[in-house]
Amino acid sequence: MTDIAGAIDYDVLVVGFGPTGAVAAGRLGRLGHRTLVIDRLTDVYDKPRAIALDHEIFRHFDNMGLTEAISPHIEPFTASEHFGVDGQLIRRIDMVAKPYPLGYTPSMVFSQPAVEAELRRHARSFSNVHAELGVELLGLVQTPDRVEAQLKDGDGRQRSVTARYVIGCDGASSTVRQIAGLGLEDLIFDEPWLVVDVRVDENAIARLPQCSAQFCNPARPVSYLIGPKNHRRWEIMLLPGEDARQMERPDNVWKLLAPWLTSEDGELWRAASYRFHALVADEWRNGRILIAGDAAHQQPPFIGQGMCQGLRDATNLVWKLDHVLRGVSSDSLLDSYTAERKQHVIELTGKIKAIGQSICERDPAAARRRDAQILADGGGKPLLLTRQEIIPPLRAGCLSYREMPARGTLFPQPRIARGAASGLLDEITGPGWRLLIDGRSNDAASILSLGLTRADMSVAAIASAGMGCANALEETEGVLASWFDRHAVVAAVVRPDHYVFGTARNATELGDLLAEVDLRRRDVPAGQDRIPDLKMERTP
Known part of the structure; x- marks a missing residue:
């Protein structure tokens, strides 16, 4: 065109x-x-x-x-087990337990x-x-x-x-x-690694670790991941003096994989050297x-x-x-x-x-101190974390100006009863702007009425069976009830990307919040024009 x-x-x-x-x-x-x-x-x-x-x-x-x-x-991601200098389990990173907060x-x-x-x-x-x-x-x-x-x-x-x-x-x-x-902007991380992907033969899979793993061995840190079907990945730290391109050669790759596999145990799918940057x-x-x-x-x-x-x-x-x-x-x-x-x-x-710097520790004495500290943080047992708690919320941008519970976090997605079956909330409300209400609240009906005046939002009250206002959707696992209780709110305004714009404890706060949505969504600062008359061409 x-x-x-x-x-x-x-x-x-x-x-x-x-x-x-x-x-x-x-x-x-x-x-x-x-x-x-x-x-x-x-x-x-x-x-x-x-x-x-x-x-x-x-x-x-x-x-x-x-x-x-x-x-x-x-496929589901297995837990990742971290092993210390002496091969002992020091940390386990898993996923949050059921009922799953987003439905998956x-x-x-x-x-x-x-x-x-x-x-x-x-x-x-x-x-x-x-x-x-x-x-x-x-x-x-x-x-x-x-x-x-x-x-x-x-x-x-x-x-x-x-x-x-x-x-x-x-x-x-x-x-x-x-x-x-x-x-x-350099966030200061620069380490050379070799990433190796193997399609492992069925008879060799049973000999491999059954969980993903981080081998935090100062002699050579290694990550091991279980991919879909027979796909297994090793991420292997390269040591000073090792030539990255030479280490990609199949004969060198199989030497590095020798603790787990031989060349007879699978097909080398990819071997690529990278510098892990931040x-x-x-x-x-x-x-x-x-x-x-x-x-x-x-x-x-x-x-x-x-x-x-x-x-x-x-x-x-x-x-x-x-x-x-x-x-x-x-x-x-x-x-x-x-x-x-x-x-x-x-x-x-x-x-x-x-986490990476902890895994990449090359000094044996420092690595032993790391192992002891992680175990101490776990009360003398391997420290248990979930991947989900590592992910931060949004903290600035198109959110309510006011500090409030759950602002900038991902809104959960409960399962909703649909006859004899159940479906996920997004199937009912769609992924646009939404107002979700605690159907158990004493003023749920009035809050719902306030929400229904908005043509630009999907609006729904949600409660467990027999516990909500007449028009409430019925959730089957208590995911949203738990969320409302934890944050002590009765309503949430949710953006199209599922992040919480803001929450309210009552109808008055919700009215203020909805007015703020209109202001923030328009976002028209007077007299500003960011678009320069600028010609830009690629540097040869």
């Missing part, structure tokens, strides 16, 4: 068709926005990279209608090539999403109402397209980030250009949150872009994207770094 007589070709140009770009394009497509997604590669990379996802991300996949397509490629297994492993193919297929299923592969971004020209992108096709032909916004989902070496002049972009937006996924941040892989962070970016950004493109909110709402996601990434990366 070309820009004719002032028309703009697309609402959004997505650069990069990996998981983050595919989710962004699919969500934009479902919302009806004209979207072009490009990638310089012509197909899905056929080796596994990301291996873990969590219930927040699976909830988004379910909202997108992808559960049936991707479930064959996903909290931690999962998946096969990236198969899941990524389904994400692409889903995005392409929308007539308003156009995908072009083998296409390279050369430059961007930004003006107050659009961005013009210079593209190069696989045959070398150059052309330009225009879009109202550009999202760079084009990886750690992001061209979009470089063009937009968005710098990276980086975050200073800013995630320059006018109409935004970045997401690895373009915006990189973190060590020790609790499997790398891809999850990218998909949180996409989901956070798309609902805000939808509001702006539909005229519900001003362009300044997009400033909350950096405010929310950058702080979340920095906080989570700090926790991951602490």
Whole structure:
């Protein structure tokens, strides 16, 4: 397409068709926005990279209608057992117990090539999403109402397209980030590792650990992960003086795997050396250009949150872009994207770094002190953590101005009785703005009446069987009742990405909260215009 007589070709140009770009394009497509997604590669990379996802991300996949397509490629994540200097168990990281707070297994492993193919297929299923592969971004020209992108096709032909916004989902070496002049902040972690993926023969699987594991041996720290089916992954720290490329050679890989497997026990699927970094972009937006996924941040892989962070970016950004493109909110709402996601990434990366630095300790005396401290923290027993408690809430951005219980946390998803069966809450309310009410509250009926005046929100009161107001939905496991009791509130306003905007203890507080939603969602600061008349081109 070309820009004719002032028309703009697309609402959004997505650069990069990996998981983050595919989710962004699919969500934009479902919302009806004209979207072009490009990638310089012509197909899905056929080796596994990301291996873990969590219930927040699976909830988004379910909202997108992808559960049936991707479930064959996903399995529960086993607990991760951490072993100290002498091979003793010092720490165990598991998932939260049932009933699961979001309705799904909290931690999962998946096969990236198969899941990524389904994400692409889903995005392409929308007539308003156009995908072009083998296409390279050369430059961007930004003006107050659009961005013009210079593209190069696989045959070398150059052309330009225009879009109202550009999202760079084009990886750690992001061209979009470089063009937009968005710098990276070093969060100080840089370690060389070798990642090895093996398809293990059935007769050898029983000899391997039955849980994922971290071998915190100062001689050479190693991570072991159980992937779907017969996929097993080892992440092996490289030592000073070892040449990363040489260590990728199959003969050297099998030497490193000798404590567990021989070359007769399976097929070497991938061996790739990486430097595990901790980086975050200073800013995630320059006018109409935004970045997401690895373009915006990189973190060590020790609790499997790398891809999850990218998909949180996409989901956070798309609902805000939808509001702006539909005229519900001003362009300044997009400033909350950096405010929310950058702080979340920095906080989570700090926790991951602490775990990684503990695992990577090379000094034997310091490693023994580490083991003793972790056991002491567990009361003399292996310390038990859940992956879910490591994930922080949102702390700033498009949230209530006031401090209140549960603000910025993920809202739970209870199972709701539907005749003889049950279904999940999102199936009833949808994933837009929602007002959820404790149906057991004495003033539930009046709060429900107040909520029903809102045409822009799904509204529902929820209670256990026989304990709620007449119009309450019936939850089957007490997940939401427990949540309301824990936070001592009777209502919650929830955003389209399932984060709690704010909560209320009574009808008066709810009225104030709903007024604040309108103010924050419009987010129109007077006299501000962030969109510069700026020409930006790729540095040769």
